[in-house]
Amino acid sequence: MKKLDILKKLRSSGLRPTKQRVEIAKFLFERDKTFHFTIESLDKLLAKKTSSKFALATIYNTVHAFKEAGHLSEVEVRGNKSYFDTNVSNHHHFYDSETAELIDIDANDIVIQKIPKAPNGKKIKNVEVFINLKN
Amino acid sequence: MKKLDILKKLRSSGLRPTKQRVEIAKFLFERDKTFHFTIESLDKLLAKKTSSKFALATIYNTVHAFKEAGHLSEVEVRGNKSYFDTNVSNHHHFYDSETAELIDIDANDIVIQKIPKAPNGKKIKNVEVFINLKN
DNA sequence: TTTCACTTTAGAACAATTATAAACTAGTTT
């Protein structure tokens, strides 16, 4: 993803392309592969890989703004820390608890043959498969 | 589950059957159906449904001891709060975000037809299916 | 350029959890 696309992406989702947002967006979205991260890991990586300084609150604000705008998704992982994901399409995960790392699984790589019907007057919003790994 | 079984369960897992543990165990395990809870909800329920007082630290300690002993499992749910589960067998969940409630799905009620192989030298430890509900 | 709503920031506040260390108790030993 090019810088111009990043500016477009920010503007089109009602986010002013500030210095901080552009830098964080470049760091997150100028990638070939999915990137999974926590606020803590992102904070450290930004400190290491960029020359700018970011208040922790800005990282929280920005990540949430990107999530709100649909540019990031949040993944449920064991622990009390939030994990975010640059892959916003419907997909699944491996989880390696040794390294605390998530690995994407394409939605098409898992086929569910039998599934129970939703209770009461409820409907199924989405199905998430989480595969825990061991050595 | 009878009180005698509870004493047995505690002793056999190396847990002294103290007044607090027995009371909490009775509350958790003398049930027909699975019980899903957070520490906060358990604290409130114990205050309401029992005549004893429990330090919050004791509830944390006890729940963790039960989990360590394999009498409770922990379920990953969106949010920064831990959910526990009296069903320690392999099973899946519906999650109703309206009520923040988990509903058990028997392992046999979900059949997966196609699943990717584990990466590198890793193996699959277990597969958790999480079905988000909407109205 | 001036303006102003939006943004960033440092720090405070908050929520969930874990650690601490003194008082207490279940179960063993005398």
Next chain:
DNA sequence: AAACTAGTTTATAATTGTTCTAAAGTGAAA
């Protein structure tokens, strides 16, 4: 039965992850 002791409970402090606050700064429109 009294003493002993390792394990437990408790109140409270500390820690961790996250959100709030309000003052200073900035993007972009006028």
